[in-house]
Amino acid sequence: MSVKSIDFTDKNLERFFQKSDLLPAVVQEASTGQVLMVAYMNRESLKRTLQTGYTWFYSRSRKKLWNKGETSGNVQKIVKIYSDCDDDTLLILADQTGPACHTGAHSCFFQEIWRDDDGKCLDGIIPNGPEPEK
Amino acid sequence: MSVKSIDFTDKNLERFFQKSDLLPAVVQEASTGQVLMVAYMNRESLKRTLQTGYTWFYSRSRKKLWNKGETSGNVQKIVKIYSDCDDDTLLILADQTGPACHTGAHSCFFQEIWRDDDGKCLDGIIPNGPEPEK
Numbered sequence: 001m002s003v004k005s006i007d008f009t010d011k012n013l014e015r016f017f018q019k020s021d022l023l024p025a026v027v028q029e030a031s032t033g034q035v036l037m038v039a040y041m042n043r044e045s046l047k048r049t050l051q052t053g054y055t056w057f058y059s060r061s062r063k064k065l066w067n068k069g070e071t072s073g074n075v076q077k078i079v080k081i082y083s084d085c086d087d088d089t090l091l092i093l094a095d096q097t098g099p100a101c102h103t104g105a106h107s108c109f110f111q112e113i114w115r116d117d118d119g120k121c122l123d124g125i126i127p128n129g130p131e132p133e134k
Numbered sequence: 135m136s137v138k139s140i141d142f143t144d145k146n147l148e149r150f151f152q153k154s155d156l157l158p159a160v161v162q163e164a165s166t167g168q169v170l171m172v173a174y175m176n177r178e179s180l181k182r183t184l185q186t187g188y189t190w191f192y193s194r195s196r197k198k199l200w201n202k203g204e205t206s207g208n209v210q211k212i213v214k215i216y217s218d219c220d221d222d223t224l225l226i227l228a229d230q231t232g233p234a235c236h237t238g239a240h241s242c243f244f245q246e247i248w249r250d251d252d253g254k255c256l257d258g259i260i261p262n263g264p265e266p267e268k
Contacts, residue, residue, distance in 0.1 A: 019194075026160050026169055033167030035160055038223045053250055060153075079250050082243035085235050089172045091243040101219050109216035109225040116187055116213050 008050050013043055019088045022058060027100065029107075030079040030093040036100035037108040039068070041090070053078050055092060074098035142184050147177055153222045156192060161234065163241075164213040164227040170234035171242040173202070175224070187212050189226060208232035 069075030076094040179190040203209030210228040
């Protein structure tokens with residue numbers, strides 16, 4: 001199935017919460033392909049995301065809904081959302097305003113922990129962004 | 135911190151399992167930037183991944199270690215691994231042999247469920263791959 005938009009009734013949204021009450025969402029920058037962050041959505045945050053076109057998550061530590069960029073201004077305007085083959089993960093393509101990471105880094109994935117010395121990686125896919133201020 | 139490779143003793147690996155015994159890993163194709171799948175690693179699968187340079191996951195449904203591509207041949211040779219700002223998610227850049235998805239689709243994220251009609255999305259970042267065979 002590849003649809004432009006499905007009918008998001010509460011019942012339809014249940015397909016994304018069959019394994020867990022929290023749905024992981026990968027946020028990828030639409031213009032560069034850089035993976036920015038992974039966060040979790042509950043039913044209410046998914047509904048608000050689809051209604052507003054901006055990302056809403058559920059903070060596991062603070063136990064509350066969280067509109068990404070609400071205080072910092074670093075919002076994520078969504079271009080497209082894909083669901084995976086078994087409807088237990090979302091991929092969100094978004095236009096990111098400012099840095100995505102709370103450390104100030106553009107992407108949360110700024111710590112390189114392993115490298116294959118023979119490996120090739122296209123320039124620009126994962127830019128070695130500036131280190132966040134400590 | 136940005137290091138080429140850290141010392142992966144059992145103790146060092148614990149930093150990735152502070153919130154959960156299962157660590158989500160986003161696999162991104164190194165040559166195209168396409169996000170292929172999200173799967174989970176326990177301590178043993180992370181260790182085997184770092185030792186071999188190929189992805190090993192833990193199947194939540196089958197409750198066992200799973201070497202991606204072991205039966206299908208559709209392996210993922212790792213180029214780089216990044217950890218996120220709070221060490222609770224990995225981003226793996228890999229060279230994918232064959233399709234990543236068990237349906238035959240190149241990426242597991244082939245179901246488009248939402249689109250901003252004003253949104254722009256670079257060609258090639260998320261190719262509209264062939265639908266999997268039903």
